[in-house]
Amino acid sequence: MIDWKDKREFWISGAKVIDPETAKMRTGSVLVQKGAIAEIVWQKAVETELPVLDATGYVLTPGFVDIHTHLREPGYEEKETIATGTAAAAAGGYTSVVCMANTDPVVDEPSVVEFITKRAQQVGRCRVLIAAALTKGLGGEVINEYFYxxxxxxxxxxxxGKFVTNSQVMRAALEYAGFHGLTVISHCEDAFLVENSQIHEGYVSTRLGLKGAPAAAEEIAIYRDIRLAQLTGSPLHIAHVSTAGAIDLIRKAKRKGLPVTAEVTPHHLTMNDELLETYDRNLKVNPPLRGKRDSAVLLDAIRDGAIDCIATDHAPHNEIDKQVEFDMAPPGMIGLETAFAQLHTELVVPGKLDLVDLVRLMTVRPAEVLRIQGGRLRKGEPADLALIDPGEEWVLEKHLIRSKSKNTPLIGKTFTGRIRGVFLEGKWQSAILEEG
Ligand SMILES: [Zn+2]
Incomplete structure (x- = not known):
């Protein structure tokens, strides 16, 4: 349980401190007082009577913000709970997550929002924010009471998890959501074009004899929603963008000044459908891993701002769910604990992306998209911070995973860069199990 009344005072000194708002990384020291950031000084050492945590050699950033997490509670506690999901988040450097509404019951009533909030206060290891459902029971027909x-x-x-097929319902949802100052996050896929699909439609799906989901299914849906955002003037955020064509549409929408933002997952940035030759069920995700060219275009899009942020789409499924024929396996992989390490290893170490830019995409930018707190290094804000060892090499072993589900294709992989832990309102939580 989080000790919300933690009152310790201390300095974290000598770290490379990243301020995502100014996109700068400098050696500095941060004073934590009563759970808040009390002072930031751009010097290696500080003269003080207070305890000092020597963080020389580490990188200190605001805690990461994930705006696309499935915590599975209530209803699917065999896959994940608020306790295990937030422990996984904290181990991955996250201090805030936004959880999705496809639980049982669906988050379409204020009582479910209140339940999750209360549970998170009791057992949460990071802040839990909630995306409620657009429509009753995710049925796509009746819009919910957004005010309540x-x-x-x-x-x-x-x-x-579902695309709102009825365009009139989506139009009304956008209008109503915009009126209440809430962003609509859309899962864009044409439901008919992707029916029974297993992987991306292309050379690999033909070779493996698996039914493919064409890129067009995603792009048709994105085009419709962009048009509805234009029609209503309401903010639209497009979840887990995965195709080059989708990036074209988003670029055009942004050029027109439409209120459209978008996210990409670590797996769509770093993996492609060629990996599916192994038929690893943990590589079955929705939207599917696309072609090599799509991943390359997604990388360009995070570099130039066409994509606003990185979100994990952490989607836990237990082993029994996944130990079935490929066609029967539910889509999704966990991602909270590996997002930073994977992107640091695959993109920052080889020089494809700056560390500061990666941190921006995981902190201030997702917070800006949903207009929520967090992800900023500011005096007076809660001391939600992540401590990173950028040089540490480590291997992801199954027993190190804190998520209740272990459905990741990355077990056994060596990463460079490791989250050492987070401060949540100034209270330290180690990311490394042996250290407790
Ligand atoms: Zn989705």
């Missing part, structure tokens, strides 16, 4: 959902604490709206 917002009053209960919801920060966004999404039928994630």
């Amino acid at each position: 959902l917002k009053s209960a604490g919801a920060v966004a709206l999404s039928d994630d």
Whole structure:
């Protein structure tokens, strides 16, 4: 349980401190007082009577913000709970997550928002914010009472996992959400084009004899929602963008000044459908891993701002769920604990992306997209911070995973860069199990 009344005072000194808002990394020291950032000084050492945590050699950033997490509670506690999911988040450097509404019951009533909020206060290891459902039971037909959902604490709206097929319903949802100052997060895929699909439609799906989901399914849906954002003037956020064509559409929308933002997952940035030759069920995700060219275009898009942020789409499924024929396996992989390490290893170490830019994409930018707190290094804000050892090499072993589900294709992989832990309102939580 989080000790919300933690009152310790200390300096974290000598770290390379990243301020995502100014996109600068400098040696500095941060004073934590009563759970808040009390002072930031750009010098290696400080003269003080207070305890000093020597963080020389480490990188200190605001805690990461994940705006696309599936915590599975209530209803699917065999896959993940608020306790295990937030422990996984903290181990991955996250201090805030936004959880999706496809639980059982669906988050379409204020009482469910209140339940999750209360549970997170009891057992959470990071802040839990809530995206409530756009439509009743995620059914795509009847829009929910956004005023009451917002009053209960919801920060966004999404039928994630499902595309709202009825354009009139989506138009009304956008209008109503915009009126209440809530961003709609859309899971864009044409439901008919992706029916029974297993992987990306292309050379690999033909070779493996698996039914493919064409890139067009995603792009048709994105085009419709961009048009509806234009029609209504309401903010639209596109979840887990995965195709080059989708990036074209988003670029055009942004050029027109439309209120459209988008996210990409670590797996779509770093993996492609060629890996599926192994038929590893943990590589089955929705939207599917696309072609090599798509990943390259996604990387360009995070570099130049066409994509606003990185979100994990952490989607836990237990081993029994995944130990079935490929066609029967539910889509999704966990991602909270590996997002930073994977992107640091695959993109920052080889020089494809700056560390500061990666941190921006995981902190201030997702917070800006949903207009929520967190992800900034500011005096007076809660001391939600992540401590990173950028040089540490480590291997992801199954027993190190804190998520209740272990569905990741990355077990056994060597990473460069490791989250050492987070401060949540100044309270330290180690990311490394042996250290407790
Ligand atoms: Zn989704």
